[in-house]
Amino acid sequence: MGRKVVVVGAGIVGLTLAKELAIHGVDVQVYDAKREVSDGAAKASGIFSISGLGLIGIDPATALVNRLNGAVLHAGRERLRIKASETKAYVVDRAMLAKSCREAAARAGAHITLGKRFDREELRKIASDKENIIVGADGAVSTVASAFSFPKIKEYVLTYKAEYRNAAVDDPELAGLFFSNEIAYRFFGWSCPYSKDRVEIGIGISDRAKISSSAAFAKFAKSDAVSAIVKNAERVNGYASIIPLSSREITVKDNVVLVGDAAGQVKATTGGGVIFGCSCAKVLAQVIRANIEKGTSLRAYEKEWRKRYGVDLKMHDFLHNYYSNLRVSNMEVFLKVSKMLGAEKFFSEYGDMDRPSLMLKRFFLRGLAK
Ligand SMILES: Cc1cc2nc3c(=O)[nH]c(=O)nc-3n(C[C@H](O)[C@H](O)[C@H](O)COP(=O)(O)OP(=O)(O)OC[C@H]3O[C@@H](n4cnc5c(N)ncnc54)[C@H](O)[C@@H]3O)c2cc1C
Secondary structure (H helix, E strand, O other), X not given: OOOEEEEEOOOHHHHHHHHHHHHOOOOEEEEEOOOOOOOOHXXXXXXXXXXXXXXXXXXXXXXXXXXXXXXXEEEOOEXXXXXXXXXXXXXXXXHXXXXXXHHHHHHHOOEEEEOOOOOHHHXXXXXXXXXXXXXEOOOOOOHHHHHOOOOOOOOEEEEEEEEEEOOOOOOOOEEEEEOOXXXXXXXXXXXXXOOOOEEEEEEEEEOOOOOOHHHHHHHHHOOHHHHHHHOOOEEOOOEEEEEEOOOOOOOEEOOEEEOHHHOOOOOOOOOOOHHHHHHHHHHHHHHHHHHHHHOOOOHHHHHHHHHHHHHHHHHHHHHHHHHHOOOHHHHHHHHHHHHHOOHHHHHHHHOOOOOHXXXXXXXXXXXXXX
């Protein structure tokens, strides 16, 4: 028997990894507890930057819901409006995206088994055969991570979101971010327009908060800014979910590796994990192939993903720590001062949802060129 890769979790990250490996002839088996890969995808929204989708090679065409040019940041009475002249991000139907990723992985030759939930004992047994490489792509509350005692994720965000029809969306090209530590403790609320009259409203709160995300959502939905959008609208669903807010200190142990939400490869500012998770999956695919073909260590993955994406993830951590500790009144001042300093123009021109380091680089390079 040759080396086998067992991927636990057929979310977008596990499927991206499986496709990359299968294309190169690696024997890869993917397992998921769910009976349909699209189950659960509906709990997560999908706003992805065009540049990020290009980076991970995902074509959103079949799952496209809306195009966004920017966002409005709200705190108390203050607003910061960032609107570029061209589309910056896509709103994507996550269930459709999950289906197309599954088809692509299967076409490449990955074996996908649905309806199989692994427990810790089973995982330890599979890992005891050193011919197997186990990848935990099993999301925020990773069984693989706990089975092999990986360091814990320090903070989670509990989310609740719902879709509304017949809503009154002011500008369907702009998402809304609502900062209020009193309602969305250490995170924020959002509006994600699908069209002029369809919108998703959501909220995230730190797991250190003393209330549930659904209770926080109920409060948020009654706030002036949100009720202006959904006052006469019909709510069609509601989902709770969870996002890890920090990466684990270790993501490789012997023949067990973590990737995506299981590793905490998520932007702490927004909770977005698809672009970084899939980018890290691509790095992992290269490292696994080198391990199988040349016997190099899987530990190269730890070094490589941190080298490529660690700085940006740390910048997101830093920004999250800053805004999440501000009271509404201070956040109002922050937005006001940012506006005075020209932040609306700056972010419209140089903004990068995923990689603040590239944003700064572009800013300085253009400054030098002037
Ligand atoms: C409300 C919300 C909004 C979001 N919005 C965005 C956004 O706009 N942009 C963005 O980039 N990201 C967003 N995210 C984050 C994004 O959804 C995640 O980062 C991404 O889905 C992580 O993918 P993953 O494959 O690592 O994990 P998951 O998608 O969580 O997949 C893990 C899979 O593992 C399976 N599994 C778990 N345990 C086991 C087990 N023991 N055995 C077998 N299978 C198991 C699960 O069933 C699941 O299918 C959002 C998240 C939420 C909750």
